[in-house]
Structure formats: structure tokens, C-alpha cells
Amino acid sequence: MAAALAASLLLTACEAGGAGPEAAPSAHPVFDQPLERQVLAALRQTQEAGNASFTQTLTFESKNKGRAVQTVEGRIDFAKGLGEAKIAWKIPREFDDEVKNVILGRTPGRALGDTSGSYLIDRERIRYRAQSSPYWLVYGAADIAAFDGADPVEHLRGTESPVGGMLLEGISGAAATEQRAVGGGRSYKAELPEAVTQDMFPADLNDELSTPLGSTSVRRPGHPLTVSVDARGRITHSRVDLSRLLGENGVFAGMTSLTMDLTLSRHGASRPAMAAEGKVRLSAKTVRPVTEVEAGGCVDFNTGQRDSQTVVDVDCRDPHDGRVWAQKSLGEGPYPGSSAAKSAARTACREAYDSVPSRWTGESSERRRYWFMWSSEREWDEAGEGRVTCYVVTRKGAA
Missing domain, CATH: 3.30.1660 (Dodecin subunit-like)
Known part of the structure; x- marks a missing residue:
């Protein structure tokens, strides 16, 4: 009888201890991927957060004339395709006029474009406001046909982010080569392929940047890239050295370095404010080649297009x-x-x-x-x- 009771207690103890199968730990959406895919996985995890705030700087540095710095700040909603941004340039007076023209874009008469402006982006339109303008210009999807079928402000819209010109465009093509743990997150060293940089600059600026020539049979190393992510695998910071794009004989031959630095924060808690306060002008009715403005007509020069042939008819x-x-x-x-x-x-x-x-x-x-x-x-x-x-x-x- 005592032996039977002992056996019963032993069986009960085993059952109470959870003799059933245990659930396997869930895979991390980024850190459990192969190393070369973790940067791309971090981008996707960032997008799945829904939205974020950002600050990005683009820096042209000269040995003797200082640094020209573009700062873009704003908020992006990946899920809804919304973005808002403010852009500002600080350029030393000592920079050559030709370099300033390429950096800011040209306008008729007043050779340089505005050094600052704002834009709001959704899936249907882009609203742009130059620093010197008391109104917003609205470029709708239906307006594109008026410009020979090409989006005249396409550099303001991205593919990986609603806001264009961001390092996120290049990160999508980067492969990590090294990693290290930082707190609960990771820091990666990676390479940014040369080809993806074309999606990170306006077309006219990109034309002045240089891709080194070489044998197509030899793979050239990409641009040095670092990416930091938090414990959930979301990108918090990234930096790339694009100095090789400056070339040796072009407009930027006097520059010593070109870097792009991006910080993301407030993931999931940064919804863009999409109200365009003030006057609004429809580009289809007011933006036109300067040759189409009637004699006696008045114009503004900044259209957001970086195009010296196009003006706002006012x-x-x-x-x-x-x-x-x-x-x-x-x-x-x-x-x-x-x-x-x-x-x-x-x-x-x-x-x-x-x-x-x-x-x-x-x-x-x-x-x-x-x-x-x-x-x-x-x-x-x-x-x-x-x-x-x-x-x-x-x-x-x-x-």
C-alpha cells in the first residue's frame, strides 16, 4: 500500500512540473537573420514601427573653405505614405560660386536657389514652400503630364520613405559585414553599393557627382556605412562616407569629404502634421517655362524643381x-x-x-x-x- 502511494505521488509531481513540450523561443526579426541581411531587416522593422522623427545632415567639406551643411528635419509615416520636412543649407561665403550653384540649384537671374524651404508629401501630391515665398506650391499626380510626363519634384519623394533624399534609400541595398552588441541593440559595419546613391540626390546634383571608372570585371568596394539599431531592431542612426563621389576633376574637386548622417527617433509616436497653412497655388495653373510668361507678367523663381527655366507666374x-x-x-x-x-x-x-x-x-x-x-x-x-x-x-x- 505504501509503495503504491509513493508511486502515485511521484507521478503527480512529474505532471505538476510540466512534463509537456515547451514552446521554442521566438526568433528575433533582425538579429536572427543571416548577417548580410540584418541591415535590410532593420530597415523593414523600422518601417513596421509605422512612423518616426528624423534629422539628416549632408556635409561637403573643403580643406581651406569650411563646410557646407544641409540639414533636413521632419517626421515620416511609413504606413500612410506621409512626410513633412524642413530643409536648410549653411554654406560658407568662401565656397566657389560654381559649387554653390550645384548645391542649391539654379534659378533665373538670382543665380542661387533658396537656402531653406519646407515640404509636405502624401501619395497624391507634394506641397512645397520656398523660404522666400508666402505660399505653398501644390504638385498633384495629375499635374505631372504638364511637364512632359516627368515628375518635376521627384527628388522630394522617396521610395523607402515618403521623404526623398534620405539615407534610407541607400540602406535598402546595403549588406552588413561586421556587427557588435551595443546595449540591447547592435551596431553594424556595411557597404553601400555605388548604384543606390543615385536615389539619394536630385538629378542635377547627382550628375555632378562622380562614379569612379574601372574594370567591370572587378567588384569595387561600396561606400563605408555604419548602422545602429535598438533592441527591437529599429534603425536609430546611420552614417555613410560618400567622399569617393566627389571625383578629382569635376565641380567638387576642391572638396575633401562628403558624408551623410541620419538619426531616427520616436518610432511609432511621430505622426506628421499635414496642414499647409497660408496661401496655396496649384502648380498646374501657375508653374510654367519662363518662355510662356506674357510680356509684362511677373514671376517668382523658386519652384522646388531646381530648374533655371521654370518659374511661378504670379x-x-x-x-x-x-x-x-x-x-x-x-x-x-x-x-x-x-x-x-x-x-x-x-x-x-x-x-x-x-x-x-x-x-x-x-x-x-x-x-x-x-x-x-x-x-x-x-x-x-x-x-x-x-x-x-x-x-x-x-x-x-x-x-
């Missing part, structure tokens, strides 16, 4: 950047060459200057100074004739 009763006072033909026939085309354009504007209303030319910010823009070889040949636009650059308060 009411002359409002403050404006410039005033077109003549649109002239340079004659039919084949393109005469760059020197002859420029000479013909200068002559046409000079001859027209005294015959137009003085109130148009009198708005110039510099007495009796005006600008002119003429057809390129392609434009001349396509139209069968050349044209010139004559205009003055005004004080912003002109009205």
Missing part, C-alpha cells in the same frame, strides 16, 4: 522676384551656334528695351540692368526658330 500686385518685359523671336532656321545665338538674344533685348513701358523695366533691383534667356540648341531645332525672354530681377517687395 500677380504683379503681389511681391515678386522678376518681371518679364519682352518675348522676342530670333528668327527661323537652324541653330546658329552658341555665340551667335547669345549675340542675337542680347541685341533683341537691347533694341526692345526703350520701347516697352518704363514701369516694367523700372522695377529692376539695379538701375537699367536686365537679364535675358534664349533658346538652347535643342529648343531652337525643335521649334524651327529661336526665342529670347527679356526680364528684370526685382526687389522681393516689388508690387
Whole structure:
């Protein structure tokens, strides 16, 4: 009887101790991936957080002339495709004008684009506001056809993030080569492939950056990249050295380094505010090539497109950047060459200057100074004739 009781107690004890199968520990969505895939997995984990705040700096450094720094700050909602950002440049006066032109983009007359601005992005439109403008420009999906089928502000929209020009675009193609534990998270060393950098810059700026030439049969190393993630595998910081893109003979030959630095925070708690306060202008109705502005018409130069041929057509009763006072033909026939085309354009504007209303030319910010823009070889040949636009650059308060 005692033996039977002991056996019963032993069986009960075994059952109480959980003799059934145990659940295997769940796999970590990032750290349990193969090393070379962990950076991409961290990007996906970051996107799955829904949203985040960010600060990114892009730094061009010169040995003797200081550093030009672009700072972009904002919030992104991956799930809803929403983004808001403010952009600001600080550029030393000592930088060459050619470098400044490439960094900021060109505008008619006032050679440099604005050093700061704001934009709001959703899946249907991009709203852009230049520092010098009292209104937002709205580029809708239906407006793209007006610009030969190309998105005129595509550099403001990303693919891995609603906000374009971010390091997240490049991280998607990076493979980790080393890792180390940092607190509950990880820090990775990786390589950023050369090809993905094309998605990180506006097209005109990207054209001035250099991809080193070499044998296609030899794999070149990527750009040095570091990525830090938290315990949940979400990206908190990343930095890449893109100095090799500066080249040796181009516009940036005098620069010594180019780096991009991105910080992400408040994952899941940073919903963008999408209200565009103030006046709004629809790009389809107001943004146009300067050649299409009627004589006497007034314009603003910053469109968000980084395009020196495109302006905002505005009411002359409002403050404006410039005033077109003549649109002239340079004659039919084949393109005469760059020197002859420029000479013909200068002559046409000079001859027209005294015959137009003085109130148009009198708005110039510099007495009796005006600008002119003429057809390129392609434009001349396509139209069968050349044209010139004559205009003055005004004080912003002109009205």
C-alpha cells in the first residue's frame, strides 16, 4: 500500500512540473537573420514601427573653405505614405560660386536657389514652400503630364520613405559585414553599393557627382556605412562616407569629404502634421517655362524643381522676384551656334528695351540692368526658330 502511494505521488509531481513540450523561443526579426541581411531587416522593422522623427545632415567639406551643411528635419509615416520636412543649407561665403550653384540649384537671374524651404508629401501630391515665398506650391499626380510626363519634384519623394533624399534609400541595398552588441541593440559595419546613391540626390546634383571608372570585371568596394539599431531592431542612426563621389576633376574637386548622417527617433509616436497653412497655388495653373510668361507678367523663381527655366507666374500686385518685359523671336532656321545665338538674344533685348513701358523695366533691383534667356540648341531645332525672354530681377517687395 505504501509503495503504491509513493508511486502515485511521484507521478503527480512529474505532471505538476510540466512534463509537456515547451514552446521554442521566438526568433528575433533582425538579429536572427543571416548577417548580410540584418541591415535590410532593420530597415523593414523600422518601417513596421509605422512612423518616426528624423534629422539628416549632408556635409561637403573643403580643406581651406569650411563646410557646407544641409540639414533636413521632419517626421515620416511609413504606413500612410506621409512626410513633412524642413530643409536648410549653411554654406560658407568662401565656397566657389560654381559649387554653390550645384548645391542649391539654379534659378533665373538670382543665380542661387533658396537656402531653406519646407515640404509636405502624401501619395497624391507634394506641397512645397520656398523660404522666400508666402505660399505653398501644390504638385498633384495629375499635374505631372504638364511637364512632359516627368515628375518635376521627384527628388522630394522617396521610395523607402515618403521623404526623398534620405539615407534610407541607400540602406535598402546595403549588406552588413561586421556587427557588435551595443546595449540591447547592435551596431553594424556595411557597404553601400555605388548604384543606390543615385536615389539619394536630385538629378542635377547627382550628375555632378562622380562614379569612379574601372574594370567591370572587378567588384569595387561600396561606400563605408555604419548602422545602429535598438533592441527591437529599429534603425536609430546611420552614417555613410560618400567622399569617393566627389571625383578629382569635376565641380567638387576642391572638396575633401562628403558624408551623410541620419538619426531616427520616436518610432511609432511621430505622426506628421499635414496642414499647409497660408496661401496655396496649384502648380498646374501657375508653374510654367519662363518662355510662356506674357510680356509684362511677373514671376517668382523658386519652384522646388531646381530648374533655371521654370518659374511661378504670379500677380504683379503681389511681391515678386522678376518681371518679364519682352518675348522676342530670333528668327527661323537652324541653330546658329552658341555665340551667335547669345549675340542675337542680347541685341533683341537691347533694341526692345526703350520701347516697352518704363514701369516694367523700372522695377529692376539695379538701375537699367536686365537679364535675358534664349533658346538652347535643342529648343531652337525643335521649334524651327529661336526665342529670347527679356526680364528684370526685382526687389522681393516689388508690387
